[in-house]
Amino acid sequence: MAYSGLSTITIEQILEDVSFTLVEPIVNTTLGTGFAVPGSVAVTPGSMAGIYTGAQLIIALGQVTQEQVTVTGVTSTTFTAVFLNPHLGTDSVIGATFPSGQTVNPLFTQNEIIGYLADVQNDFLLKTRCIFEVTGSDVTPTPPGNIALVVNNRFYPQPSQVIRVERVAAVIPGQLTTDLYDTTQSDLDLDNSDWPANSNLPKRWFRDQIDTAKIGLDPSPNVGGSLELWYSKRGPTGDVGNLKLYSLLLIPDVMSHYIKYGILAKCWSKDGETRDPMRSEYCKKRFEFGVVLVQRFMEGIGLDTGAAQQSFSPMAVPAGSNNG
Amino acid sequence: MDLSVEARHDQVIRVMSNISNLEVLVLDRLEESRTNSQFWSVQNEIRVFLVEAMNEAALLTGEPEIRYSTNQGLAGGSLVLPPGLNVIQLNENVPLFGMMRLESSGTVKKTTVWDMDRMLPGWENDVGNVPDFWFPIGLTLFGIHPQLTAPVNVIVSGVAEPVTSPRPYTGAEPVDYQEEYRDALVDYATHISGLKEGTKEFMDSIKVYDRFISRMQELSKFATRKGSLRFSRTLGVPASTTPVEQR
Numbered sequence: 001m002a003y004s005g006l007s008t009i010t011i012e013q014i015l016e017d018v019s020f021t022l023v024e025p026i027v028n029t030t031l032g033t034g035f036a037v038p039g040s041v042a043v044t045p046g047s048m049a050g051i052y053t054g055a056q057l058i059i060a061l062g063q064v065t066q067e068q069v070t071v072t073g074v075t076s077t078t079f080t081a082v083f084l085n086p087h088l089g090t091d092s093v094i095g096a097t098f099p100s101g102q103t104v105n106p107l108f109t110q111n112e113i114i115g116y117l118a119d120v121q122n123d124f125l126l127k128t129r130c131i132f133e134v135t136g137s138d139v140t141p142t143p144p145g146n147i148a149l150v151v152n153n154r155f156y157p158q159p160s161q162v163i164r165v166e167r168v169a170a171v172i173p174g175q176l177t178t179d180l181y182d183t184t185q186s187d188l189d190l191d192n193s194d195w196p197a198n199s200n201l202p203k204r205w206f207r208d209q210i211d212t213a214k215i216g217l218d219p220s221p222n223v224g225g226s227l228e229l230w231y232s233k234r235g236p237t238g239d240v241g242n243l244k245l246y247s248l249l250l251i252p253d254v255m256s257h258y259i260k261y262g263i264l265a266k267c268w269s270k271d272g273e274t275r276d277p278m279r280s281e282y283c284k285k286r287f288e289f290g291v292v293l294v295q296r297f298m299e300g301i302g303l304d305t306g307a308a309q310q311s312f313s314p315m316a317v318p319a320g321s322n323n324g
Numbered sequence: 325m326d327l328s329v330e331a332r333h334d335q336v337i338r339v340m341s342n343i344s345n346l347e348v349l350v351l352d353r354l355e356e357s358r359t360n361s362q363f364w365s366v367q368n369e370i371r372v373f374l375v376e377a378m379n380e381a382a383l384l385t386g387e388p389e390i391r392y393s394t395n396q397g398l399a400g401g402s403l404v405l406p407p408g409l410n411v412i413q414l415n416e417n418v419p420l421f422g423m424m425r426l427e428s429s430g431t432v433k434k435t436t437v438w439d440m441d442r443m444l445p446g447w448e449n450d451v452g453n454v455p456d457f458w459f460p461i462g463l464t465l466f467g468i469h470p471q472l473t474a475p476v477n478v479i480v481s482g483v484a485e486p487v488t489s490p491r492p493y494t495g496a497e498p499v500d501y502q503e504e505y506r507d508a509l510v511d512y513a514t515h516i517s518g519l520k521e522g523t524k525e526f527m528d529s530i531k532v533y534d535r536f537i538s539r540m541q542e543l544s545k546f547a548t549r550k551g552s553l554r555f556s557r558t559l560g561v562p563a564s565t566t567p568v569e570q571r
Binding site: 008132134254300 | 386
């Protein structure tokens with residue numbers, strides 16, 4: 001996950017914001033027991049409030065020994081977890097654990113809320129396309145490298161974090177790095193029906209009528225080299241273990257509260273005793289308002305990516321229609 | 325209304341300079357004790373809501389606009405363009421989420437990557453001593469032309485994140501909005517505080533949020549004199565750059 005430098009808010013902090021709104025207790029105590037040898041250790045924290053078997057906690061927040069652990073067992077005064085680092089008894093124990101009803105009939109689980117967060121952030125990024133990355137650049141911490149060209153290979157996969165490729169440039173030894181024209185296979189077909197047989201230095205790229213998450217080149221490269229991709233990017237998915245509690249949001253802090261509202265909209269619309277359509281609708285509208293604000297903000301500073309104009313129809317477009 | 329009370333309140337507003345000054349007003353509005361709040365955590369809720377208010381205000385109005393220059397003597401408050409790069413990331417030293425202007429020995433012209441590609445194919449390979457063009461790449465990156473041969477100090481300005489210090493907020497964070505708009509931030513935080521109550525009181529408080537929006541509309545109009553209008557109440561009028569920004 002590459003960080004913008006404008007993002008300081010962690011997954012845990014958003015989970016805490018959600019917890020406060022849902023009136024869920026939060027773990028905020030100290031480890032109580034220090035140990036020098038990592039491994040499975042039973043500790044006696046200052047408070048066991050909110051700690052249950054399966055709870056994920058951040059230990060030693062902000063310290064060099066910071067880590068996330070999962071509680072494997074509890075008593076009334078202790079919890080056990082597998083620690084990777086040694087810790088002091090004064091090290092912090094933090095966690096928005098959503099303990100209500102745990103572990104038999106929980107109202108919410110941490111993994112559920114983290115999943116909501118990942119979905120909401122990616123929805124926000126899709127609708128605003130406000131975060132970009134460039135392959136092979138050492139500006140952001142860990143972008144993927146440029147995509148290696150293979151002689152006579154027309155199709156190339158995009159990096160997994162791509163929402164939409166916005167620009168492609170060919171980096172070929174002995175040649176100037178030059179952008180490729182964005183086109184479509186339909187246009188190429190009209191222009192020259194023999195184009196699939198062409199092999200030369202790539203001049204154009206396209207993404208229509210091929211597999212999801214791939215791009216194609218015309219002509220197919222006749223030399224080695226690489227492709228530099230500029231793209232709007234998504235965040236990690238919410239699969240269990242994909243996001244650490246101390247991971248940062250991908251979007252800048254200034255718009256992080258819309259992620260909270262998106263999560264709350266999901267929390268209050270799920271089945272069960274917490275369902276609250278009124279508040280869910282309110283939060284949904286706040287999320288949508290945030291999307292519009294960011295779209296308009298980007299437009300206002302001369303950074304319109306076209307995300308606001310993405311058309312949508314609930315009906316499939318009939319095959320063969322030619323309405324432009 | 326008791327004008328003397330109103331006058332005193334106004335005076336309090338005028339001397340405010342940080343979140344602590346506002347949080348007590350939010351607690352007053354919530355009928356919570358200023359020193360021993362029971363239902364809301366000052367650090368984890370009230371201050372967070374006030375920062376949230378400032379963030380939303382920034383997106384609505386495009387304020388505060390900040391100019392980062394080494395001449396200001398700000399700690400880390402400048403940007404040094406590194407050599408050998410076309411793409412540069414805004415960082416915590418220059419916490420602009422809406423970069424609007426770049427100045428080196430002279431003004432660096434703003435353009436787009438699409439214009440660069442069309443007007444100057446192969447621009448990524450060019451090398452020089454000073455930047456002559458810059459363009460935004462999303463909210464967190466920007467590009468320059470040409471690649472530099474040596475680091476260059478630049479002055480950068482744009483819309484800044486209103487609060488740049490990380491959580492937990494201490495209350496000492498400055499409120500970088502004109503004093504006459506700070507009461508709107510209190511309105512916002514008061515309204516959002518009611519979300520966890522979820523009663524009719526919360527629904528009623530939407531009018532208070534509405535008041536915040538109206539005040540931001542006023543601020544946006546006020547800011548138009550400085551730059552572009554970025555907000556309309558109905559969200560129906562497209563935002564646009566001013567002729568000044570287009571140049």
